[in-house]
Amino acid sequence: MANVKRSPWILHYDGSSCNGCDIEVLASMTPVYDAERLGVENTGDPMQADIFLITGGINSQNASVVKQLYDQMPRPKVVVAVGICACTGGVFKDAYNILGGADTVIPVDIYVPGCAARPQSIIDGIIRARDLFQKRSEEHDALMKKKNLERRQA
Amino acid sequence: MGKKSVIPFGPQHPVLPEPIHLDLVVEDEVVEEAIPNIGFIHRGLEGLAEKKDFNEMVYVAERTCGICSFGHGMGYCEAVEKLMNVEVPERAKYLRTIWMEFSRMHSHLLWLGLTADAFGFESLFYECWRIREWVLDIMEKTTGGRIIFSVNQVGGVHRDLDEDQIRFMKGELDRIERDLKNCEKTLFEDATVQKRTRGIGVLSKQQIHDLGAVGPFARASGLKYDMRMTGYEAYGNLDFEPVISDEGDCYARILVRTKEIYQSIRLIRQALDQMPAGELSVPVKGMPKGEAMVRVEQPRGEAVYYVNGENTRFLNRFRIRTPTFANLPGLCQMLQGANYADVGILVVSIDPCISCTER
Ligand code: SF4
16 A cells, blocks of 8 residues: 555445445445545545545436536546446336436446445445546646646747 | 525535435525425335336335335335235244344434534544444344345245344344443533534424424424334334433434434343244235235334235335425424524434435
């Protein structure tokens, strides 16, 4: 873990979940599972968040909310879909108001299966998200550097 | 005189993991009116009854809400059993009662934590959730699931408890009781808790009655109203008296819910001792026909289940009236004239479960 340079913050939004996955996300932040030891923190503000944890499927009313939250997050960002509902729609797939998993409106990077997803697998998802975030930040930095250089030369 | 402004609360809000949206009309930090706007988690769960076999539907019913999941499954099963005149074996009734009370404990502990978090008492939040993990461990060891157990079936339950598990449960209950006692001093006496909850959001018994509130929210205002008194499942054989308090403020709600955790511990101990041996389920023959309604006391209050079948594999109609829905008018009443800073704690104090309200 010594090479971790950043501590990404997490934004958690409950799409149309049954609450099961939400409380497991919360449980994985509390001392017993303690995801915060990985340097992440739960925040309520999308503008400060780097990782978007979404639980539950997308329905017609929250589609715009999810999109908005995603757009408000600064680049680079990583999206984790927690629970089978957020992955595909799960048990509610056939319900009339469910459009599908989170990837119907936003690009999802990491899928955490389970109904409800266990804290262990959520933490695994967070670790992968953190690594991906690290990679993307480096790419982002390199890109910015290049752009700045070009601007200066021009 | 200040200017009136409308402040949106939610849908994504730090105080609750679930999306609830309130439009708060505020004048000088005082809330004049609260207009709830729900529908963000509507999935159309009841509609699934037409697409899933009535036996399969149990699993969908359980996913109405992840916190009182067991209760929803049980309520649904009871309704279908009533419709089909199935008598559940005694042992299954006791097992359902035991698991129901465990889910009540986990729900109340979760709520105590969230309440502490709503007024910024992080360490108390973590402490409650630490105790809650033990309840979840018991659930996992006995049913295989942490929060969604899937042990109910129409006609009984899937799983049994053996001697080892019963001994384990009893030992853990002692441990939970002991740790909760430690926590209790902070919950009841700490200055922070008192400042943020005493005299906040007071509703009288009459108001609660008129607004049709249910559950611990109603009992905290002195209304003795608990579906467990009707004696469904094994409650009729257990020594049970609802917990009430007269103050009707947020503090009383903490008090009532904490005492209910102890009560659940007592109920489980009794049920474990009295549980008879025998079958776990009876075979169910035929198809559901006619209509039936049952009422079940969920951690958040009375829930009503209605089923209607027309002699086919699929139910015609399945309907739930959830406790939070009944408590929302009470919440709007409390929010009128409240300080803006208290909105978070007031919303949490009814223990809102949005995902069952919107299904
Ligand atoms: S995956 Fe299961 S537990 Fe999670 S939100 Fe969906 S139904 Fe609930």
